[in-house]
Amino acid sequence: MVAVVEKIIDLRSDTVTRPSAGMRQAMAAAEVGDDVFGEDPTVRALEEAIANLLGKESALLCPSGTMSNLIAIAALTERGDEVLVDAEAHILHYELAGSAVVAGVQLRNFDAPNAGCPSPSQLDSLRRLADPTHEPACTLLCLEQTHNRRGGSVAPLVDLKAALHHAHSMGLMVHLDGARLANAAAYLELGLSELAGCADTVNFSLSKGLGCPAGSVWVGPSSVRQRAHIWRKRLGGGMRQVGVLAAAGLWALEHQLPHLNEDHEKARRLADGLAEIPGFSVDPATIQTNIVLMETESPADFVLAAAESVGVKMVAFGRHTVRAVTHLDVTAEEMDEAVARLRGVVPGK
Ligand SMILES: Cc1ncc(COP(=O)(O)O)c(C=O)c1O
Numbered sequence: 001m002v003a004v005v006e007k008i009i010d011l012r013s014d015t016v017t018r019p020s021a022g023m024r025q026a027m028a029a030a031e032v033g034d035d036v037f038g039e040d041p042t043v044r045a046l047e048e049a050i051a052n053l054l055g056k057e058s059a060l061l062c063p064s065g066t067m068s069n070l071i072a073i074a075a076l077t078e079r080g081d082e083v084l085v086d087a088e089a090h091i092l093h094y095e096l097a098g099s100a101v102v103a104g105v106q107l108r109n110f111d112a113p114n115a116g117c118p119s120p121s122q123l124d125s126l127r128r129l130a131d132p133t134h135e136p137a138c139t140l141l142c143l144e145q146t147h148n149r150r151g152g153s154v155a156p157l158v159d160l161k162a163a164l165h166h167a168h169s170m171g172l173m174v175h176l177d178g179a180r181l182a183n184a185a186a187y188l189e190l191g192l193s194e195l196a197g198c199a200d201t202v203n204f205s206l207s208k209g210l211g212c213p214a215g216s217v218w219v220g221p222s223s224v225r226q227r228a229h230i231w232r233k234r235l236g237g238g239m240r241q242v243g244v245l246a247a248a249g250l251w252a253l254e255h256q257l258p259h260l261n262e263d264h265e266k267a268r269r270l271a272d273g274l275a276e277i278p279g280f281s282v283d284p285a286t287i288q289t290n291i292v293l294m295e296t297e298s299p300a301d302f303v304l305a306a307a308e309s310v311g312v313k314m315v316a317f318g319r320h321t322v323r324a325v326t327h328l329d330v331t332a333e334e335m336d337e338a339v340a341r342l343r344g345v346v347p348g349k
Pocket of ligand 1: 063065066069090144146148177205216
C-alpha cells in the first residue's frame with residue numbers, strides 16, 4: 001500500500017527553501033544595472049553591507065559557494081601550490097576537484113575532529129621543508145564553519161584564532177568556507193566579524209539558511225579582490241542585472257539572519273525524536289546548528305527510500321550515514337511529524 005502523504009518534509013538541505021513573498025517583493029523592486037560594468041547599485045549595496053558585517057575591506061557577489069571558494073583559492077595561490085584542508089571539508093568532497101582542475105593546486109588533508117579546525121601542533125606536523133626542488137609551496141589553509149560533513153559543528157573562537165595565527169606564522173594565508181558562518185555566529189552568540197576575523201578571506205552563502213534563491217559572497221582584502229574579480233570573470237561568473245539577487249540578500253540580512261537559532265532548535269527537536277527510533281543512532285547533545293547526522297542500522301539507501309515513501313527527504317552522507325538539515329521552510333511541529341513518519345518505516349532492533 002502506498003502511503004498518502006499530505007506534505008513532503010524536505011530535509012535534504014537548507015538550499016531547498018523557496019524565496020518568501022517579502023523576499024520576492026524586494027527582488028521585484030530592486031534597482032539594477034550591468035554589474036559586469038560595475039553599475040548595479042543593489043549589488044554594490046549588498047557587497048558593502050556584507051563586507052561591513054564581516055569586518056573586511058571588500059566583497060564580491062558570486063553565483064555559488066563553490067565558485068566563491070574556488071575564486072578564493074585561485075586568488076590566493078599560484079599553480080603548483082599546496083592547500084591544506086580538513087579530511088571532511090566540502091572543498092575536498094563536493095567541489096569536483098575544481099581547485100586542482102582550475103587553480104592547479106594540490107589539496108593535502110588533515111583530520112581535525114574539532115569542526116575541521118587544526119591545532120597548532122597539527123599544522124606544525126604538516127610543515128614543508130624549504131626544499132623547492134622536491135616539495136610544493138604550501139601557501140593556504142582552508143577552514144569551514146559550520147562544518148557540513150562534521151554535522152554542522154562549530155569550532156570555538158579561541159581555536160580558530162590559534163589556527164589563524166599559527167598558519168600566518170608558517171606563511172600560509174587562511175580562507176574560511178563560511179557557507180554557514182551565520183549559523184556558527186548564531187550558535188556561539190558572536191558577531192559575524194569576530195568569526196570572519198579568523199581568516200583572510202571568507203565565502204559567505206546567501207542560499208543556505210538565509211533562504212535566497214542563489215548567491216554566495218567572497219569577502220576579503222581589497223588587494224585580493226582584484227584577483228578574485230578576474231577569476232570570477234574567467235570562470236563565467238560575471239552576472240549582469242544581478243541586483244535582483246542582491247536585493248534578496250539584503251532582505252535576508254534584515255529578516256532571516258536574526259532567526260537562524262530557530263533552525264537550530266528544530267534540528268535538536270528532530271534529533272531528540274530520532275534518538276528514540278531503534279534504527280537510528282544520533283546523539284542530540286552533539287547537535288549545535290541546523291545539521292543532523294545519524295548513523296543508520298540499515299544501509300543509508302534503504303533508509304532514504306523508506307523515508308521518501310512517507311514523504312520525508314534526506315540525503316546519504318555515507319553507507320550508513322544520513323544527513324537531515326533544517327531550514328526556514330520546515331516548522332518545529334514538522335520535526336515531530338517527520339519522526340512519527342520515520343518511526344513507522346525504518347526498521348531497527
Ligand atoms: C560548507 C559548504 N561550502 C560550500 C558549499 C557550496 O555552495 P553552493 O551549493 O552554493 O555551490 C556548500 C553547499 O552545500 C557547503 O555546504
